[in-house]
Amino acid sequence: MAIAKLPTPSTPAGRLHEATLHSILGYQLAQASIVTNALYTKHTAQVFDLRPAEYTLLTLVVENPGGSMARLAKALAVSAPNITAWVDRLEKRELVVREKSESDKRTQMLRATAKGIKLASQATAKILEMEKQALKGLSALEQYTLLELLHKVGSLRATI
Amino acid sequence: MAIAKLPTPSTPAGRLHEATLHSILGYQLAQASIVTNALYTKHTAQVFDLRPAEYTLLTLVVENPGGSMARLAKALAVSAPNITAWVDRLEKRELVVREKSESDKRTQMLRATAKGIKLASQATAKILEMEKQALKGLSALEQYTLLELLHKVGSLRATI
DNA sequence: TATTGTTATACTCTATAACTATA
């Protein structure tokens, strides 16, 4: 199947032509991220005092109790010192704790505290509600399809 | 229509569970961006000596000759000093030029030089080729759908 | 008064290098 002709080539905000950039996935991801970042900053960041990276890290720890910091670094494609700094902050706020592993004493196993689990849960509820509201212009099928296709692109990481 | 059950909730790289994050658009955008950023860094950044922001800015100037810096700032959702710095770099490399507007003497109109137009064109060809190669696992319809849905999300910027 | 653009400055995020402890 041939790729169909692409529609109106103009940026959402600036009314600039973007015929070329329209077909570039990286650019469209960046533009869409402007929207989700703005939503997050406006309605979630202050309320829960969680920056995007903190929220993501906390949620991954909640869902993966006992996971190591090295695994988090790989999952988020950031450096190890980076993870250390973020975990430091979450630990100071008593949202997660480090536990020495018995089997491999180099490893730090991470667990979320009850406080951390509660905060992550509340933040998630807020984000989902917020995105649901903002994405009303997309049908449920479109929203589902978008998430699945993005997940598929994310999965390509192993191949590059 | 109800949203269908979501499939395997694991991160592409780290094999971490992410049941919650799977439904969060902001997270999936970030994960997909890891892939496109890696592709760009690996195959385009060095070859053309253009960082992502520089490529985007240059391309927008190529496609919008005479546009102002204020419009670029809006289109990319960054601050004015930021745009000044990026344009400075592109101008030093003789890829774009600033021109004083006659009608509004506060405004700087931007134009790409022949050199800038050529470089942008070459970089675009490379990026498209690279993304095509990397996205082979997605059908043409899926790729088209993804770009359209992302554009639709980007267009929501006006509404938030 | 408001807007365009610049300069000065500081903050956030991330990375590399060097190190310790362990495997």
Add this chain to the structure above:
DNA sequence: TATAGTTATAGAGTATAACAATA
């Protein structure tokens, strides 16, 4: 030798504040 994690440090990228010129 290689890996997990930390510390120190530097580099991107971005933002706010203050300013000049113009509308």
